[in-house]
Amino acid sequence: MKKLVGFVGWRGMVGSVLLNRLRKNNDFKNFNSVFLTTSQLNFNSPDIKNCISNNLKDAYNIKYLMSLDIIVSCQGQEYTKKVYTKLKNMHWKGYWIDASSFLRMKEDAIIVLDPINYNAIKLGINKGIKTFVGGNCTVSLMLLALGGLFTNNLIEWISVATYQSISGSGSKSMLELLNQIGYVYKNISSYLSTSTSSILKIEKKITFLLNSKNCPKNFMKVPLLGNVFPWIDSLMENGQTKEEWKGFVETNKILNYKYNIPIDGICVRVPTLRCHSQVFTIKLKKDISIKEIKYLLSSHNSWVKIIKNNIDHTISKLNPLQVTNTLNIPIGRIKKLNFGKKYLSAFSVGDQLLWGAAEPLRRILNILISQ
Numbered sequence: 001m002k003k004l005v006g007f008v009g010w011r012g013m014v015g016s017v018l019l020n021r022l023r024k025n026n027d028f029k030n031f032n033s034v035f036l037t038t039s040q041l042n043f044n045s046p047d048i049k050n051c052i053s054n055n056l057k058d059a060y061n062i063k064y065l066m067s068l069d070i071i072v073s074c075q076g077q078e079y080t081k082k083v084y085t086k087l088k089n090m091h092w093k094g095y096w097i098d099a100s101s102f103l104r105m106k107e108d109a110i111i112v113l114d115p116i117n118y119n120a121i122k123l124g125i126n127k128g129i130k131t132f133v134g135g136n137c138t139v140s141l142m143l144l145a146l147g148g149l150f151t152n153n154l155i156e157w158i159s160v161a162t163y164q165s166i167s168g169s170g171s172k173s174m175l176e177l178l179n180q181i182g183y184v185y186k187n188i189s190s191y192l193s194t195s196t197s198s199i200l201k202i203e204k205k206i207t208f209l210l211n212s213k214n215c216p217k218n219f220m221k222v223p224l225l226g227n228v229f230p231w232i233d234s235l236m237e238n239g240q241t242k243e244e245w246k247g248f249v250e251t252n253k254i255l256n257y258k259y260n261i262p263i264d265g266i267c268v269r270v271p272t273l274r275c276h277s278q279v280f281t282i283k284l285k286k287d288i289s290i291k292e293i294k295y296l297l298s299s300h301n302s303w304v305k306i307i308k309n310n311i312d313h314t315i316s317k318l319n320p321l322q323v324t325n326t327l328n329i330p331i332g333r334i335k336k337l338n339f340g341k342k343y344l345s346a347f348s349v350g351d352q353l354l355w356g357a358a359e360p361l362r363r364i365l366n367i368l369i370s371q
């Protein structure tokens with residue numbers, strides 16, 4: 001009999017990207033599905049093959065949730081906190097797949113990124129693990145970009161500088177950025193038509209507008225237009241932000257090596273829409289040639305793409321606008337650094353709603369369905 005999969009959070013950004021990927025790959029044919037909601041009870045379900053109900057079900061109805069074989073939640077951690085524990089306390093035997101971070105570091109949960117940890121996932125399933133959680137977006141994107149170096153145990157440490165898009169902060173923050181663009185444009189458009197306007201006069205006006213209290217700024221703590229913000233999530237005791245902390249703990253949990261690889265850096269929000277970019281400064285365990293590094297990186301998985309170190313390829317392949325809405329993980333600017341032969345730099349980009357969030361969930365769902 002086909003398994004019954006319940007989807008919660010399918011309307012949101014991550015959930016709707018997941019739904020599109022499942023549709024595109026015709027995955028829905030392999031299981032029965034039902035769609036749940038926290039706010040739109042009895043609205044229509046999306047038009048999906050093998051969906052067992054025309055209406056949305058109540059995502060807080062524990063009795064109903066208990067009847068599902070698999071629950072996929074892209075609803076966020078508040079929902080997970082409320083519902084997961086109740087289900088576990090009632091000895092629910094199904095699989096829980098989650099996009100949010102709440103359960104990631106729990107001992108009986110696996111962070112899923114199967115091109116990296118497929119064996120651990122299979123082992124976990126055989127051992128009876130029931131909770132599978134997508135990793136933090138920058139973590140998954142870094143592991144896919146540098147998989148060839150990680151899995152060949154060539155990395156001594158990594159320093160990361162991220163350039164994270166506004167979508168990582170949620171749909172309301174995305175809208176806020178767009179509103180900031182409208183607000184500024186409305187107030188400076190008259191200056192733009194005349195070639196005689198002083199550019200510094202316009203710059204002064206824009207800076208004034210963005211710093212004024214009228215600038216739309218309800219969700220991000222600072223205006224992001226014309227700005228970057230070196231802070232994502234809350235402060236940890238050691239001075240890291242939680243996003244930086246995740247880079248170390250989640251990466252090492254996924255890799256599950258005997259010794260943790262030191263990874264640290266600064267996570268920065270930038271006004272791009274959907275793709276996260278990262279600069280890696282890497283100390284290798286030994287001096288290997290750029291040619292071999294490129295070979296190891298490109299042969300690790302089919303999504304990573306080595307980008308030639310020149311301006312034309314950087315323009316056509318190595319920036320957020322070229323990567324958005326694709327599964328490609330381009331990595332370029334690969335070069336040895338002046339610090340010594342074991343020091344390497346690279347720049348990578350990835351769509352944080354695809355490989356950064358939805359795609360690992362789609363893939364673990366298929367793995368569980370095929371059990």
Ligand SMILES: NC(=O)C1=CN([C@@H]2O[C@H](COP(=O)(O)OP(=O)(O)OC[C@H]3O[C@@H](n4cnc5c(N)ncnc54)[C@H](OP(=O)(O)O)[C@@H]3O)[C@@H](O)[C@H]2O)C=CC1
Pocket residue numbers: 008009010011012013014015036037038039040059074075076077099100101137167168169170171352353356357
């Ligand atoms: N944004 C990201 O980049 C990433 C997010 N995540 C995780 O996934 C969770 C969900 O994130 P995200 O998808 O950005 O959240 P969204 O805010 O886009 O959606 C979450 C839920 O909000 C409800 N909702 C209310 N109004 C609307 C609306 N107008 N349109 C769509 N949905 C609406 C829906 O629930 P309902 O139908 O029940 O009303 C929806 O499922 C996050 O909390 C985070 O834990 C993980 C990795 C990356």
Ligand SMILES: N[C@@H](CC(=O)OP(=O)(O)O)C(=O)O
Pocket residue numbers: 099100101135136137164165167168169232233243246
């Ligand atoms: N924190 C990420 C997005 C996200 O939701 O991450 P996590 O799943 O680790 O909470 C960002 O801001 O870009």
